[in-house]
Amino acid sequence: MLSCLSVLWTLAAFEEELDSVLPNDLPERQTVIRKAARHLESIEETNQLFNLTRITGPRDAAIKHVLDSVLPWARFDGSGRVLDAGTGAGFPGLPLALVLPHVSFTLAESTGKKARFVELAAAELGLGNVTVVHARAEDWLRTNRTDLITGRALAPLDRACGFFASAIRSGARAWLYKGPDVDQEISEAAPMARKYKLRLSVLERYELPDGAGARTLVEIA
Numbered sequence: 006m007l008s009c010l011s012v013l014w015t016l017a018a019f020e021e022e023l024d025s026v027l028p029n030d031l032p033e034r035q036t037v038i039r040k041a042a043r044h045l046e047s048i049e050e051t052n053q054l055f056n057l058t059r060i061t062g063p064r065d066a067a068i069k070h071v072l073d074s075v076l077p078w079a080r081f082d083g084s085g086r087v088l089d090a091g092t093g094a095g096f097p098g099l100p101l102a103l104v105l106p107h108v109s110f111t112l113a114e115s116t117g118k119k120a121r122f123v124e125l126a127a128a129e130l131g132l133g134n135v136t137v138v139h140a141r142a143e144d145w146l147r148t149n150r151t152d153l154i155t156g157r158a159l160a161p162l163d164r165a166c167g168f169f170a171s172a173i174r175s176g177a178r179a180w181l182y183k184g185p186d187v188d189q190e191i192s193e194a195a196p197m198a199r200k201y202k203l204r205l206s207v208l209e210r211y212e213l214p215d216g217a218g219a220r221t222l223v224e225i226a
Contacts, residue, residue: 015063019045022067026214031075032082037103040130041071047126048094055118057094068217073182074100074157077209077222080180081153084108090142090156090168091115095123097157097182102127102135110135111151113142143168154179162194162205166225170201179225180208187221198225 019042027034045066048057060069074097081087081101085108089098092112102110112127112135114120120139127135138145142154146169154169159181169179183190191205198205209222 015049016042016046018063019067022063023071026067026072027075031078032104033106037071037075037100040103041100044095044099044126044130045070047122047129051122057119057122064215065217068213068215070094070096071100073097073213073217073220075104076211076220077180078104080208080222081105081108081155084153086111086151087153087155088113088142088145088151090154091159092123092137092156093119093158095126097155098135099123099126099130099132101155102132103130106132106134108134111145111149112137113140113145115139115141146172150175151177153177155181157182162190162223162225163197166194166197166201166203166205169225170203173203173225174201181223181225183221183223185219187223191223 020038023038023041027037031037051057060066078101082105087108087110089110089112092098092114095112098110098112112123114123117139120137124137127137154172154177159165160168165179165181173179194205204226206224207221208224211220213220
């Protein structure tokens with residue numbers, strides 16, 4: 006009984022924090038709050054068995070996982086097929102899939118335990134627009150096509166240029182979430198971008214609340 010009450014309390018705490026930080030104009034907002042809270046609660050439970058993420062407290066998780074994932078949602082609206090490269094515990098793919106149920110998401114994760122967790126989470130949340138693959142994104146792209154590649158905490162931009170150059174030259178774009186050192190990272194990636202005839206540009210910059218840091222969405226095209 007105590008365990009059940011603890012789960013309910015944790016779920017309510019996640020819902021409360023999500024309600025306080027998510028934008029009021031976010032599509033499917035109430036669904037996102039309810040289902041993202043369940044996802045975060047599942048992460049907290051699974052972390053007792055193996056490490057999914059170091060960010061598990063309700064406030065930090067709401068901001069650094071869910072809010073960070075969905076703030077640029079409007080740019081993803083209208084995309085046909087999105088590949089989340091190295092999704093980890095399901096970010097940004099699962100929150101974006103909740104916000105944009107009409108967009109098809111493939112979540113690629115090379116660590117088997119994480120891929121299985123995300124697959125179970127997507128099924129539990131009833132996300133029919135999500136497919137999870139246990140593979141490195143660059144390997145999956147050798148035999149599959151996508152319109153858009155995204156990812157958080159992914160490789161530095163110079164390596165990302167190499168990983169995704171073939172898919173981008175075939176018509177895809179990459180929108181990668183980056184932190185405060187993005188300008189230096191773009192500068193260091195310039196030689197690789199020139200090598201593969203790619204263009205790097207900043208699409209959007211935003212600040213997370215509570216001093217959680219600056220975020221930048223970088224396009225490789």
